[in-house]
Amino acid sequence: MPPQKLKIACAGLGRMGKRHALHFLNRTPRAELVAASSPDPVEIQWAKQHLEPYGVRLYTDYDEMIQQEGLQAVVIASATVVHAEQSIKAMEKNLHVLCEKPLGTTVEISQSVVDAARKHPHLKVMCGFSRRFDSSYRDAHAKMDSGLIGRPSIFRSQTCDMLDPSGFFVAYAEFSGGIFVDCSIHDIDLALWFFGQDSQVKSVAASGITAVQPELRKHNDRDNAVGIVEFWDGKIAHLFASRMMAAGQDDATEIIGTEGKLQVNAQPMQNLVNIYEKGGVRREIPPHYYGRFEQAFVTESNEFTAACLDDGKLPFKLAGAVQAVKIGCALQEALITGKKIYFDEVGRRSEKALL
Amino acid sequence: MPPQKLKIACAGLGRMGKRHALHFLNRTPRAELVAASSPDPVEIQWAKQHLEPYGVRLYTDYDEMIQQEGLQAVVIASATVVHAEQSIKAMEKNLHVLCEKPLGTTVEISQSVVDAARKHPHLKVMCGFSRRFDSSYRDAHAKMDSGLIGRPSIFRSQTCDMLDPSGFFVAYAEFSGGIFVDCSIHDIDLALWFFGQDSQVKSVAASGITAVQPELRKHNDRDNAVGIVEFWDGKIAHLFASRMMAAGQDDATEIIGTEGKLQVNAQPMQNLVNIYEKGGVRREIPPHYYGRFEQAFVTESNEFTAACLDDGKLPFKLAGAVQAVKIGCALQEALITGKKIYFDEVGRRSEKALL
Amino acid sequence: MPPQKLKIACAGLGRMGKRHALHFLNRTPRAELVAASSPDPVEIQWAKQHLEPYGVRLYTDYDEMIQQEGLQAVVIASATVVHAEQSIKAMEKNLHVLCEKPLGTTVEISQSVVDAARKHPHLKVMCGFSRRFDSSYRDAHAKMDSGLIGRPSIFRSQTCDMLDPSGFFVAYAEFSGGIFVDCSIHDIDLALWFFGQDSQVKSVAASGITAVQPELRKHNDRDNAVGIVEFWDGKIAHLFASRMMAAGQDDATEIIGTEGKLQVNAQPMQNLVNIYEKGGVRREIPPHYYGRFEQAFVTESNEFTAACLDDGKLPFKLAGAVQAVKIGCALQEALITGKKIYFDEVGRRSEKALL
Amino acid sequence: MPPQKLKIACAGLGRMGKRHALHFLNRTPRAELVAASSPDPVEIQWAKQHLEPYGVRLYTDYDEMIQQEGLQAVVIASATVVHAEQSIKAMEKNLHVLCEKPLGTTVEISQSVVDAARKHPHLKVMCGFSRRFDSSYRDAHAKMDSGLIGRPSIFRSQTCDMLDPSGFFVAYAEFSGGIFVDCSIHDIDLALWFFGQDSQVKSVAASGITAVQPELRKHNDRDNAVGIVEFWDGKIAHLFASRMMAAGQDDATEIIGTEGKLQVNAQPMQNLVNIYEKGGVRREIPPHYYGRFEQAFVTESNEFTAACLDDGKLPFKLAGAVQAVKIGCALQEALITGKKIYFDEVGRRSEKALL
Structure with missing residues (x-):
């Protein structure tokens, strides 16, 4: 008889929710997607076609879903404003939780999830920092750990999205927490991973502009921002976030040590094809983050599932997610106040x- | 109720057999691996641990396995010498067949599989040319089809394995058909894909050496070989195969057209990490073909499964595999006779x- | 009869002085190196061997040299502390001046050179920002000017030297003005070039560490520093300078516009050789800035010479050098004060x- | 008094002649260009403007030029058909000779130059294989010599020109000797350099097509050709030449040894600029060979000059040029006869x- 599978539900079926649902349905052999919820009729319609035929029960109400008999875990991919609340409710129903980043847009809200998790130590509660599951980042981290670059000292990282001319990001900015909390949170989390989860921030400085979407200013946001995060142990992270790339998703990271430097994705590429044509040599690059991180998301689903089923250790601690939000919020404040x-x-x- | 899954068996549990078995077990949602066979006790031992607990029935005898109740398909990853025979037996049991390349080491044997498949037109019979499922090759092919490089004219491709100092390839050469049939078969298949499956060969020339393993000569083989394949419609493929790479797997392809050139994997890489260190900038490259083509194999499993279940079209015709063997054998003859x-x-x- | 050549003298024969002298001697067809000076006997010894045999008269005293009959121009490559004084003296002798960067380590000193130059409008007075003569930077600038990337908005640039374990940079830091004035001055000058020479700085922030040479702190310097320069017209430059690279000189620049991005030297390389070996694929990178910018220096000599002989326009204005020093000094202050x-x-x- | 300069004349002022003349005039400090000749009035007109003002005497007749008082050397950049004759005449006038490649289009003619040189052992006579002076090729050769890649075994090289739609190459093919003698001669010379000048060819095979210029067939030429050159000591060169590149000059070389591989220019590039734009990341590549090899030509002038003045050793032997022509002619024959x-x-x- 095959081993037991993890019965999991997916909360939220937006862009990322759909992907999580399909990853747990089709690409996570030890998991069984048994439920999904969304308050949005269009999303439910999608689910009727892509999930229901495979035995997934659909809900318009999250609270109802998490009462489903036999459910063991939930992946939360709903709007950021309900991340914390849904996470805590799930824990109260004794469910493991994989919550999309960020836990919340403030330190207090994020901390409330950590506090709840501390009360349920037998549950696996993880924040979905997908880059932690990317094989290139892991390889770079392992190389650093092995001493290949000496003592890591300077960290440079950028999250640069392709320009979305639809105006989506202007509306989105109202609740996103701002470019440093929404975009750079990944880079901040990476900085903490590479520099050590207990790194204490000493100062932050930031500057930003609205090069293409001046309307962002009404939500105290910018479309391009750079920041410096200084840590008390003599390390520095410098960050860049942008939402106006012409070519595609351009997320790159460097870790500079006393004896070497590691680069991740310094030459973004869609695949292994080069095109020689009038004008030179060209390679395409992924249009969005999913083109870059698809495999990382799948690894995330699988490792979360294994940790739940085997009572294994999660690859990183939940508390770090609060530290990341703290730094992100400070950068955002520095950005806006100057x-x-x-x-x-x-x-x-x-x-x-x-x- | 979830849709029916394809019940499939795996014949052979060597290096590639293990991988196919696991792909169908874990990474092919619409398939169910129900059986596996190997005459080798060590391989069976592996299967008891990795397959049996998940409901896969094990056999030491292929003929017995293909009689299993409810079986619908078989993937054949046994020794090349039994590829054809096992494929034909499977068809006679009304099973769909995914057979590892090459179908056989001679044109006659390969043709026998095609002939059998013609007698069972309702069965899906496919030769596992994995590169046909690689997203980079597919992208290059689509770009060529769209006219991006004008009329394709010159094709250059190489399959270069990392040196295996164990002597494995010397023993292997006795039955492999030689470096052009075993290694370059992929490049030849690609040439036929990019130039058109009906391309007629006009001449072949080849030269080879034994730079590191002179013992290969006793099996009429070489460890490095280059070849030219000329087609009647004014197109040329030039090929290089090697088994002595120091850095890792180095498989690259170029398609040169009258208005551009497409390269696939001209800069091999293990992942997206660059290492700056004393001595310069370094990137690692995959140690073997599976490091390069893992995703292609998974796609292959999934598309083969879908074609069987949905009575869909396979992405390429079986007959091409015979043409590839014909060219490979001619190159091998040209190599040995000069x-x-x-x-x-x-x-x-x-x-x-x-x- | 061949046209007249520019009679030029070289002040200072240290690392860069030697190079300037040889460039004007051998690689600047329209110039004739007629004199060179250094107070250092070791440098004079070198000059006796490499310059004197070719008709170059040697001096230990700068003031004496600039009185040489027929002299028309001087290239100043002496210690930074005498750049301004020697430049002004040369102008008073009616000589054209090519002065190494920076003009001085303070805004006031730098401005004094500009003021002197204004009094001698017929003289060509240029600050040696060598990157302005680099073909790749020029190509990027021309592409930006042509509108290829829309409106330039974010500028990222780094000057990263290979670690010199001799301790040279500790002693050097006493008079260099600090890492932002000495190293980043190039990046600042580039920012002004790409953003417009009249860009007004709005704020600067900086952080730095002494990762490998804590002794730098006694001269108020750091071995790694990052900075943000914000301009009043909604543009931002972020800078990184380091003196601890393991692999070699790593100077890279990005100009990010509303419709594209230009990179210069994002993949540093010594030449066009790739090495495939155990461990992967490696390329070497230049050990120092001259390996990267040799041709730019030669172009600089030739264009300066042409401007003097033909009363042509210099490629950029002297006043910009003061603006660069102003920003560099502000960054250095921000670095030290926090x-x-x-x-x-x-x-x-x-x-x-x-x- | 400055040391003596080499008085040199330039024969032929076509595309490459102009460049040689200017290199000796302006970029070869130890040489003095004193004369130039061309039978072509248009070329003489160019020379009146660019050479005569700098003291260069012009001739329409080569024989007359080489009688000029004080002349010590000649660089021959005239039509290939007169290379040998002009070289021999120069030697008879006691002049050092730098002759553009190839010495001639047949082995016999090429050998006549070598024979003449043997009679004048005090003269420096060199065939202008410019790639021998390229810093990347030299670096690769030095690395190979140091043992970095073990025993060199396979050599792959290509000379690929950008398509010239003017039809120039059709007319040119009448006298060029064909694509293998004209283009691949560089790759053949490199193969002999990397494999050893005394390598004995064992067989050659070749195939070619006229993908864009069928008119080439009337001169027994092709616009794309691939060839295999097998040597008696167990080494193989495979070559590709093309005249239809869309993107620009694409000359790449690989030397594959038992312990590693060296690549030269596998990623051709115009400069160090990357362009991120809609469609991906692009870099430009040089439009023609001079864009790739300009510095190599300048080094060639300087080293030839030094060898003449100092009675130094030339970097390679003249006799190799005959061996290269022999292989080139054999490949051309194999190409045409099949x-x-x-x-x-x-x-x-x-x-x-x-x-």
């Missing part, structure tokens, strides 16, 4: 530069 | 150069 | 963030 | 394959 923000060695805000 | 070999416009051997 | 520094729209310091 | 051509171990033609 001020540099300082922290003392135990994480409290300081009015002055501390040397 | 002679150039000519064919007339209907495919018969000619003693003289035809202009 | 404070963000603000400027109003006419360039005066402001205590507060201006939105 | 036959494989065999040689015995002492270089004589054989009717049969020799194993």
